[in-house]
Amino acid sequence: MGRPRKHDLDDLLDAAEALLAESGHGALTVRAVADAVGGSTGSLYHAFRSRNELLGQMWLRAARRFLAVQREAVDVCLQRSPTHEGAVEATIAAASSYELLRRQHPTSAQLLMEYRRDALLDDGLPDELAAQLRTLEGELVELMRRLAVALWGRADRYTVDAVAVCVVDLPPGLLNGWRPRVSDPLDSLAAAVRGVLATTPPNRKPA
């Protein structure tokens, strides 16, 4: 019962992502999002409690999309070849999955690569949203632990740290396209990942 929605919630998040991707952080205002979908600020505040929650939902959706793509890429690689080299390729695939996401959801990929969560979101998100973000973060850690086990047979904080470097720290700098590249950024990323994996953990060499 009640009046039907004029705009899907996803449309609002799409508009917000598009504004962020095309015009930058400063252009992402409540009014701009409302105008972009042909709505009003009032109805936007009926869909989201605050601007911060809108940004939080936007981030959560992008992160979910990313994790789904990354999970599948890792699964395929690990299943195809359960050797150490297979695990290395799985880690490269995990790092490269930003590029896969970009094909499906370009603005989501750009969002995740260009902005850190803390820089975009303020504190004090609604409890449920904060809980979902924590859950998702836990799932990402779990995926990294699986990679660590596949690589070195154990998932302690050293090995997981090395995987995190490859999967979290490396990709944004290498795949975000602000600098004109002549060679394929994915090649650079793969080389960097191999370099990091080859030197960790300290007392173990790849077979």
Place this chain on the structure above:
Amino acid sequence: MGRPRKHDLDDLLDAAEALLAESGHGALTVRAVADAVGGSTGSLYHAFRSRNELLGQMWLRAARRFLAVQREAVDVCLQRSPTHEGAVEATIAAASSYELLRRQHPTSAQLLMEYRRDALLDDGLPDELAAQLRTLEGELVELMRRLAVALWGRADRYTVDAVAVCVVDLPPGLLNGWRPRVSDPLDSLAAAVRGVLATTPPNRKPA
């Protein structure tokens, strides 16, 4: 002639950097900078034509500091050992020089690692400032060309691109300390640089 300055221009830039580093992009307002040095907004607008020029000067100073540190690190390495391995270590030193800068000017280093120039500065900077930024960028390219020559004997767009990956793209993600690290980030960086350099250029292997 004229009244002497109450606050050095560098003090204003220091205050701006400190605000940016400690409280983030949103806290860097004209009033906040003026308050931080115990001055007024009016006198700040006497020192800088606009907020944008203040940010531009801040960026320029940080970039100059960075290039100076990086230049010296590269020179020392290249001079000590003119072999290919020496050049590799020089490239690692260039990439690691964010860490050196952090010791001398912590907020400058954080500024350069955390914020992209285009994301912080608006267009339409004063001509002289824009020219100085271009000049500095040219000097950075020149330094990268020197590294490319030391590494592979030539500085074409492929080799310079590879050096740029190591020196420009890799360090911010690996050295910016938002994620708690257990192993030394500099080790990860060195490993990543070695990985990238080992796979470029396509038809050349390290001696």
Place this chain on the structure above:
DNA sequence: ACTGTTATAGAACGAATGATCGGCTACGCT
């Protein structure tokens, strides 16, 4: 047709922003 519920529209509000302006102060020079 009436009622209840939900969504929308858009004006309005207070706070904060970048920028401007006129009056004032402290110095060097003659």
Place this chain on the structure above:
DNA sequence: AGCGTAGCCGATCATTCGTTCTATAACAGT
């Protein structure tokens, strides 16, 4: 001593922000 210049101060401007508010529109159930 008096003047010109450069710098400082702080009230003030118009604008824009996130948010709130009230009235209205569109549905479902009876």
